[in-house]
Amino acid sequence: MRTIVVGSRQSALALTQTGQVIDDLKRLSQEHGFDFDFEVKKIVTKGDRILDVTLSKVGGKGLFVKEIEQAMMDGEIDMAVHSMKDMPSVLPDGLVNGAVPRRVDPRDCLITLEGKSIDDLPHGAKVGTSSLRRSSQLKAYRPDLELEPVRGNIDSRLKKLETEGFQAILLAAAGLYRMGWEDKITAYLPVETCLPAVGQGALGIECREDDAELMKLLALYNDKESALTVAAERKFLGVLNGGCQVPIGAHAVLVEAPAGHSHAGQNVIQLTGMVGSPDGDVILKETLLGTDPVKLGEEVAGKLIERGAEKILEQVRE
Template sequence: MRKIVVGTRQSALALTQTGQVVEQLRELCQKLGIECEFELKKIVTKGDRILDVTLSKVGGKGLFVKEIEQALFDGEIDMAVHSMKDMPAELPEGLVVGAVPHREDPRDCLITSGGVTLDELPQGAKVGTSSLRRSCQLQNYRADLQIESIRGNIDSRLKKLESEGFDAILLAAAGLHRTGWQDRISEYLPTELSLPAVGQGALCVECRGNDEFVLELLKHFNHEPTALAVAAERSFLGRLNGGCQVPIGAYASLGDEGGNPVITLTGMVGSPDGKQMLKETMTGTDPDKLGSQLADTLIRQGAVDILAMVRG
């Protein structure tokens, strides 16, 4: 019997989604006739330790994955479950994405104190989010809103909605679904209004590139349509040298043309105040090529200058 140690952040959401993945892997092992036992190992990341400043001010990539990846290199764990939106566009040499499971709802959603929608919020309403991407798109849509930073896990943010006088907060629908808080959602924001973060709603199972046993197991766990869509989004992110600290959004969906998958990818780059926003949509069959081409289109329109201003 092979013992597989699974690394995860220790937040309630991370533990919940990792537990769900492990349970699905147990069922898969039974189906394949593979004898495995799984053990969870909680790991604290830099992003978990720094909660008093916005992610954009912490700096660096991989704020929620570096310590976990080091545990993979050190042999302390055999695989790790991440939220795909936390993953840098490039992985360290020796590590690979072994599987991308079926994607949850990728949309952003609004939680309001009175259950009202975005259009029903009063003039100058106080809205909480730690994401420059969400702030950019929200202020582009409604410049009157007062955007303030809010950090912490889902439970603490929901409490701050009441205790700190927010009229609304923005969160990813996927996290609320996975932790059973979906009844708190006041409105799902359409992707046309709030383009998701790259990989939002998807998970990533990372492992060592030379662990043939784990790679073979994860091959059966991969959801190819999700993997293709996320690959296009991550190619877009990589070409722009972006991360979760800059206002970049992308979302890909799959269609069918003569039995072959066709990817429709929309990408966005904007300023945090929402006054500048570049957004385009392209289609293609090669996810890496499509993401790069879409990024180049926005670069020609001035995306690099916007991102340089944000980073500066």
């Protein structure tokens, strides 16, 4: 029997996600005759060590995956379960995304002490978020809100709602679902108001490209629809060369192509992409349909670049 060593961050959410994936893979292994056992190896990443600074100031994407990828390349671990939104759009040579399991709700949500939607928050309410993407879109929607950074794991952010005078905090709904804490969600932010992060709600199972045996098992775990929509979003991000430090959002779904479309009546990918200025004064959005996720991601990014997205992103990076 081969023991698959799974690298994981030490946060409660990371360990919970990893545990859920291992349970699924154990079941698949038994059903399909793989002789695998699994064990978890905890790894501390740079993103876990630096908690007093917003992500955008310490290097953005990759903060939560670099050390884990290094351990994989060094043969210390065989695979890792990542939140897809933490994964850079280009993986190191020799590593691949072996599977994207079925995605859960990609929306952002609002958590308040006294049940209110984003529209019901009082004028000038103090709202916590460490995400430039969320704050850019919220400033455009509710310029009166006082948006302040809040870092840490889900648990510590929820505590800060009570201890630091926030009237609301914004989180990805998916993390709360995976922790079994969906009852804490006060309201969801519609994607029309706040486009999610690229890959939000999806997991990426990363492994070595040459691990043929493990790749066969992961192929059985891959959810085709989730993989397609996430691929479109990730290509969009890759073209714009975006990380945590830039306000970029994207949301792809499968829809039936309308009459008059070259694939009318068939399922196609609908991708909406967004680039915004940090102050929320400019929000550029574009929605296109397509069948090839890579091409679609490039096209939506191209449309936004034509409309000035690159200039906004350059200013943010400076």
